[in-house]
Amino acid sequence: xxxxxxxxxxxxxxxxxxxxxxxxxxxxxxxxxxxxxxxxxxxxxxxxxxxxxxxxxxxxxxxxxxxxxxxxxxxxxxxxxxxxxxxxxxxxxxxxxxxxxxxxxxxxxxxxxxxxxxxxxxxxxxxxxxxxxxxxxxxxxxxxxxxxxxxxxxxxxxxxxxxxxxxxxxxxxxxxxxxxxxxxxxxxxxxxxxxxxxxxxxxxxxxxxxxxxxxxxxxxxxxxxxxxxxxxxxxxxxxxxxxxxxxxxxxxxxxxxxxxxxxxxxxxxxxxxxxxxxxxxxxxxxxxxxxxxxxxxxxxxxxxxxxxxxxxxxxxxxxxxxxxxxxxxxxxxxxxxxxxxxxxxxxxxxxxxxxxxxxxxxxxxxxxxxxxxxxxxxxxxxxxxxxxxxxxxxxxxxxxxxxxxxxxxxxxxxxxxxxxxxxxxxxxxxxxxxxxxxxxxxxxxxxx
Ligand SMILES: [Zn+2]
Numbered sequence: 001x002x003x004x005x006x007x008x009x010x011x012x013x014x015x016x017x018x019x020x021x022x023x024x025x026x027x028x029x030x031x032x033x034x035x036x037x038x039x040x041x042x043x044x045x046x047x048x049x050x051x052x053x054x055x056x057x058x059x060x061x062x063x064x065x066x067x068x069x070x071x072x073x074x075x076x077x078x079x080x081x082x083x084x085x086x087x088x089x090x091x092x093x094x095x096x097x098x099x100x101x102x103x104x105x106x107x108x109x110x111x112x113x114x115x116x117x118x119x120x121x122x123x124x125x126x127x128x129x130x131x132x133x134x135x136x137x138x139x140x141x142x143x144x145x146x147x148x149x150x151x152x153x154x155x156x157x158x159x160x161x162x163x164x165x166x167x168x169x170x171x172x173x174x175x176x177x178x179x180x181x182x183x184x185x186x187x188x189x190x191x192x193x194x195x196x197x198x199x200x201x202x203x204x205x206x207x208x209x210x211x212x213x214x215x216x217x218x219x220x221x222x223x224x225x226x227x228x229x230x231x232x233x234x235x236x237x238x239x240x241x242x243x244x245x246x247x248x249x250x251x252x253x254x255x256x257x258x259x260x261x262x263x264x265x266x267x268x269x270x271x272x273x274x275x276x277x278x279x280x281x282x283x284x285x286x287x288x289x290x291x292x293x294x295x296x297x298x299x300x301x302x303x304x305x306x307x308x309x310x311x312x313x314x315x316x317x318x319x320x321x322x323x324x325x326x327x328x329x330x331x332x333x334x335x336x337x338x339x340x341x342x343x344x345x346x347x348x349x350x351x352x353x354x355x356x357x358x359x360x361x362x363x364x365x366x367x368x369x370x371x372x373x374x375x376x377x378x379x380x381x382x383x384x385x386x387x388x389x390x391x392x393x394x395x396x397x398x399x400x401x402x403x404x405x406x407x408x409x410x411x412x413x414x415x416x417x418x419x420x421x422x423x424x425x426x427x428x429x430x431x432x433x434x435x436x437x438x439x440x441x442x443x444x445x446x447x448x
Contacts, residue, residue, distance in 0.1 A: 007040035008051035026379035029418035054114025054380030056361025059318025062101040086172035098140035099440040105148030111409035112382030121157035128174035149422035153365040157203035181217035201228035215258035233267035252277035271303040282311020291320035292333030316360035326409040350404040379419040
C-alpha cells in the first residue's frame with residue numbers, strides 16, 4: 001500500500017467555490033486526507049489548474065463511437081439513426097467489441113472520466129446464437145475498461161422484444177435477446193465477479209424491449225443484489241404513444257407499477273414526461289440521466305431537468321452515443337438547453353452541474369465512494385488546465401464557472417483513478433488513444 005500526495009493549485013470540493021492549495025493524500029486507492037490551504041510537502045506532486053473529482057459518464061454505449069461523423073450530417077430521425085447503429089452492431093464480435101470499447105474508454109479517460117456506466121445489450125453472436133461463454137461480450141467490456149484505466153459498472157440490459165406491443169426481435173436485435181427475463185437473470189448472474197474497479201448492474205433496455213409482466217423480474221434481480229438498475233425512459237414521443245396504446249399507461253407509470261422506480265434506479269433521457277411522470281420519478285427518488293449531446297444529435301428534445309430535480313430526482317450525465325465525449329459539454333448543456341426552452345438563465349448553478357457530472361453519476365452507478373474529493377472517497381480526480389486558450393485568464397473567483405461553461409475535454413491535463421495516474425500531460429500513460437481508435441474503427445467502416 002502506497003501513500004501518495006498531490007497539491008492542487010485549486011480544487012473544487014463541492015458547492016459554488018473552489019479552494020486553494022489543496023493537499024490530497026491517498027493511501028492505496030482511497031483518499032485519506034483532503035486539506036485546503038496547505039504548504040505543499042516536498043514529496044507532493046504539484047497540480048496546476050483546477051482539480052475536480054473524476055468525471056462520471058453514467059450512460060455509455062461504447063460501440064456507438066463507431067457512428068461518430070457518419071450519422072450526424074443530413075436528415076433522418078432517431079429511428080433512421082437506429083438502423084445505422086444496428087448495422088454496426090451486426091459486425092461486432094468479442095475481439096472487435098473489446099478493441100472499440102478499449103479505445104472509447106481511453107478517449108473517456110483523456111476527457112477526465114474515471115467511472116463509466118456501460119449500458120450493454122449486444123450480448124450474443126449473429127442471429128442470437130450465444131457464444132461459448134454467454135458473457136463473452138460483457139467480459140470484453142470489463143477487460144477494455146481495465147486496460148483504459150476507468151472504473152466500470154456493466155449495466156447488463158434485458159432486451160426481449162422489438163416493441164411494446166410484443167413484436168418479436170428481428171435482424172440485429174436478435175443478438176440482444178435472452179428469450180425471457182429469467183434467462184436474462186441467469187446469464188447476468190454469471191457475469192465477471194466484482195473488483196475494486198468493476199461491478200455489475202442491471203438494465204431494462206426500455207418499456208419497448210421488456211414485456212410489462214417481466215419488468216419486475218429485472219427489478220427484483222437488481223434489488224436482491226443491491227445493484228443499480230438503469231433504463232431508457234421516454235426518449236422519443238413515439239415510445240410514449242406506443243406504450244399508452246398497448247398498456248394505457250405512460251412508460252413512467254408502467255415502471256412505477258412494476259416496481260422499477262426507486263433510489264437505485266436511473267432513467268436515461270427522461271425527455272418527454274407528463275407532470276405525473278415527473279412526480280413518480282421524483283417521489284421515488286429515481287435519478288435522471290441527461291445525455292444532452294446525444295439528445296440534440298438525435299432530435300430527441302429537451303427534458304425537464306429542473307422540474308425533476310425539484311421533485312426529488314438526482315441528476316447525472318452521460319455521453320450515450322458518443323457524438324462527442326466531453327462531460328463538461330454535457331454539464332453546461334443541461335443549463336444552456338433550459339435557457340433556450342424556458343427563456344430564463346441561471347436554473348442550474350456551475351456547482352450543481354459539476355455535481356451531476358461527478359457525485360450524481362457515481363451514486364447512480366453504485367460507487368457512492370467516487371465522484372467526490374473527500375477523505376474516504378476513491379482517489380479519482382482530473383485536472384483542468386487553466387492556461388489553455390479556452391481557460392486562460394481566470395482566477396480563484398471564476399475558475400469554476402470558466403471550467404463548467406467554457407473548458408473542454410481537451411483541457412484535461414492529468415487524470416488519476418484509484419490513486420494511479422492514467423493521464424499525464426494530456427496523454428494516456430498506456431495507450432496512444434488516436435491510434436487505437438483508428439485501428440478499432442477502420443474495420444467497421446464498410447457497413448453497407
Ligand atoms: Zn442510451
